[in-house]
Amino acid sequence: MKGYTGRILKIDLTSGKSFTRTFDESYVRKYLGGQGFAVELVYHGVPKGTDALDPKNVLAMSGGAFNGFPIGTASKVAWASKSPATGTLAESIMGGSIGPELKHAGYDALEIVGKASAPSYIYIEDDTVDIRDAGDLWGKDTRVVPETLKMRHGWDVKVACIGVAGEKLSKIAGIDCDDRQAGRAGLGAVMGSKNLKAIVVRGTKDLVPHDPKAVLRLAYQYQRIYQAAGSWVEDTKYGTGEFLGWVNKERGVFPTRNWQESVFNEREKIDPYYWATRYVTKNKACFSCTKPCGKLFEVKDGKFKGVAIDGIEYETLYSLGAACGNADVESVARANELCDLLGIDTISAGVTVGFAMELFQRGIITEKETGVNLAWSNASDAVPQMIELMGNRKGFGDVLADGVKVAAKRIGKGSERYAIHTKGLEPPAYDVRGMKGHGLAYMTSTRGACHLRAGFYAPELVGKFWKWEGIDRFSAVGKGPMVATMENFMCVYDSVGLCKFSRGFYLIAKLPEVLEAITGLKFTEDELLKIGERIHNMKGNFNAREGVTRKDWLLPPRILEDPIPEGVSKGHKISVEEMNLMLDDYMKARNWTSDGVPTPEKLKDLGID
Amino acid sequence: MTKMLVPYPENCTGCRMCEMVCSIYHEGKVNHADARLQVHRRNVKLDFPSVCTHCVSCGDECCMLRCPVEAIKKKDGVVYVDQELCTACGECVEVCPFGVMRMEEKAFNCDLCGGHPTCVNFCPMHALMYEEPKPERYEQVKRLLAPEE
Numbered sequence: 001m002k003g004y005t006g007r008i009l010k011i012d013l014t015s016g017k018s019f020t021r022t023f024d025e026s027y028v029r030k031y032l033g034g035q036g037f038a039v040e041l042v043y044h045g046v047p048k049g050t051d052a053l054d055p056k057n058v059l060a061m062s063g064g065a066f067n068g069f070p071i072g073t074a075s076k077v078a079w080a081s082k083s084p085a086t087g088t089l090a091e092s093i094m095g096g097s098i099g100p101e102l103k104h105a106g107y108d109a110l111e112i113v114g115k116a117s118a119p120s121y122i123y124i125e126d127d128t129v130d131i132r133d134a135g136d137l138w139g140k141d142t143r144v145v146p147e148t149l150k151m152r153h154g155w156d157v158k159v160a161c162i163g164v165a166g167e168k169l170s171k172i173a174g175i176d177c178d179d180r181q182a183g184r185a186g187l188g189a190v191m192g193s194k195n196l197k198a199i200v201v202r203g204t205k206d207l208v209p210h211d212p213k214a215v216l217r218l219a220y221q222y223q224r225i226y227q228a229a230g231s232w233v234e235d236t237k238y239g240t241g242e243f244l245g246w247v248n249k250e251r252g253v254f255p256t257r258n259w260q261e262s263v264f265n266e267r268e269k270i271d272p273y274y275w276a277t278r279y280v281t282k283n284k285a286c287f288s289c290t291k292p293c294g295k296l297f298e299v300k301d302g303k304f305k306g307v308a309i310d311g312i313e314y315e316t317l318y319s320l321g322a323a324c325g326n327a328d329v330e331s332v333a334r335a336n337e338l339c340d341l342l343g344i345d346t347i348s349a350g351v352t353v354g355f356a357m358e359l360f361q362r363g364i365i366t367e368k369e370t371g372v373n374l375a376w377s378n379a380s381d382a383v384p385q386m387i388e389l390m391g392n393r394k395g396f397g398d399v400l401a402d403g404v405k406v407a408a409k410r411i412g413k414g415s416e417r418y419a420i421h422t423k424g425l426e427p428p429a430y431d432v433r434g435m436k437g438h439g440l441a442y443m444t445s446t447r448g449a450c451h452l453r454a455g456f457y458a459p460e461l462v463g464k465f466w467k468w469e470g471i472d473r474f475s476a477v478g479k480g481p482m483v484a485t486m487e488n489f490m491c492v493y494d495s496v497g498l499c500k501f502s503r504g505f506y507l508i509a510k511l512p513e514v515l516e517a518i519t520g521l522k523f524t525e526d527e528l529l530k531i532g533e534r535i536h537n538m539k540g541n542f543n544a545r546e547g548v549t550r551k552d553w554l555l556p557p558r559i560l561e562d563p564i565p566e567g568v569s570k571g572h573k574i575s576v577e578e579m580n581l582m583l584d585d586y587m588k589a590r591n592w593t594s595d596g597v598p599t600p601e602k603l604k605d606l607g608i609d
Numbered sequence: 610m611t612k613m614l615v616p617y618p619e620n621c622t623g624c625r626m627c628e629m630v631c632s633i634y635h636e637g638k639v640n641h642a643d644a645r646l647q648v649h650r651r652n653v654k655l656d657f658p659s660v661c662t663h664c665v666s667c668g669d670e671c672c673m674l675r676c677p678v679e680a681i682k683k684k685d686g687v688v689y690v691d692q693e694l695c696t697a698c699g700e701c702v703e704v705c706p707f708g709v710m711r712m713e714e715k716a717f718n719c720d721l722c723g724g725h726p727t728c729v730n731f732c733p734m735h736a737l738m739y740e741e742p743k744p745e746r747y748e749q750v751k752r753l754l755a756p757e758e
Contacts, residue, residue: 068639070629070731097625097650104640147652155649156641179653204642212637216630220730227733282654283734285622288629290733292622296654310653 063099064497
């Protein structure tokens, strides 16, 4: 079994001790790597009923099976834990160099439990594992921390860290590495609850593939395929926001002003087709990716002068832009920078600010409580101001710092009606009223509203994907089995560590060849999809055990009651009947009970205990 | 004139693909310390490659001059380490202004893959080119490397 290190490092922060355990081929055949390993560690490591911020919660991290090898876009690192935002087993995926570096240090995965007695950071250099004092780093932002640690330990170390928001246990806090974030589901707060500010990794060991020549050949082959694709040019020029204009105008599903509208009339101002030439000064990429969607966005003058970020991504253009009615792209960039520095998820943060702005519009909250003028017309100033308050838990920011679900509970006065989330996680930039299968995916996603657990936006917006054609995005019929299959597919993707932007190139068909070149292990497509199914079922079973069942999956009132008011998707919503039809279909396809609990037969079939 | 690797820092995305393919091409395994070139990711604004310039831009900081046993030689414009003579003393690694003279059992450096550099093949951003040497580019990289030296 080449390509793997065969070792998992467990660190107990309470006792300060670390342990290494080994695994063999059977473990790989069951869980593959990346998300599979991370989910397995949380699934078997977290006792029933553990609070997400309790020391007993497990924070796991693992680089995908392709991580560390020169396969284009194979940079994805999976983090997993019980989420403080949703109470479910949530994974959060980042593009970063810490996964490959951990492999070079000799570990495929990292499992962190316990709680340090004082602010600390973990230092891993090959076989040396230390827990060190982070008193001087506490309170510092996600750029100062890695810089300080690199000065201390050398430029070659890789640093994952949390910002102030994670320290303050914000349920929307993320983990940062190399200006890339594992933002979703509040895993930054789990790290903060363990008094863990940063993880520093340095690895110097060899990673030996089964067939080096084949790895090099496949790497070159896929690189040529990426470069020949139209999307390569678009992504390289404009980043992930390249299809914003199309989603907005041709599909009419770009959620605006807290989902009151689905077409952003001022989209030219935030569309990268219009701003790329003015603000982008350099292309940026994740580790081992030759399809650079990262943009160095620099503001050279004006009130936001000095802003420099890796962005702005499509999702952030929605959350800190359209969702807040913010058409000032420099303000979006500043708010994005603040999110990154303070360590909060841009999607959750933006949706939460947009939610507060709608409450402001309706007079449910006023400037007296908020301290900031949250009128849509003041978005350019209000959004960055509010983000700063949220990250630091100051003033009204403290009310919003844990996302919309908690904020609505704190504010009361009927504000729940305007809180857009499923399972407590704020949704990404696709208005599911105009893409119903994706609406199902928001419900079934084990970590709450997410576009990438099933990635179902692509099949529905384009109308075809993989083995399906002629998909009607306005229909609820037949979506259950498709979403279930796509979820399994995506679990495989996160386990091999490929970026989902390359899923159209590899699909599942090409993965066995690459896996064999790296590991020497033969897999069939069906075996891989079964691994994906196993991973999803483990998450589903964990969630059911924690009491999160169908009743908690449901779509928010806005999607069920308010039709889209204008644009090409005008008049569409997901009715309660459609919602239930899709959920019933899905449960059947999964062989789960109608409440969303995996059946004993299913678990036995997949070998889950 | 012999073609050389030329770095274009403004085009580098920091993906380090070139390091990995260099290592795997020459050694059959991935280890960034085995790569004959380096990518530096300093902060959100700065990523850049540094490459062996085969004497074009090293001046007095020259591995050939420093080698006490004259194991470092030049043939057709390409600098190489005579593995028979090398004593692994590390002088060349210390002096290399680009940090790309490497050492395992013996010293080794970029061999331009015999005229078809793998790293260039894998860089779609043109951050590495195989062309007429451009001393001003090498000087630029030296300046970028300077703060941490």
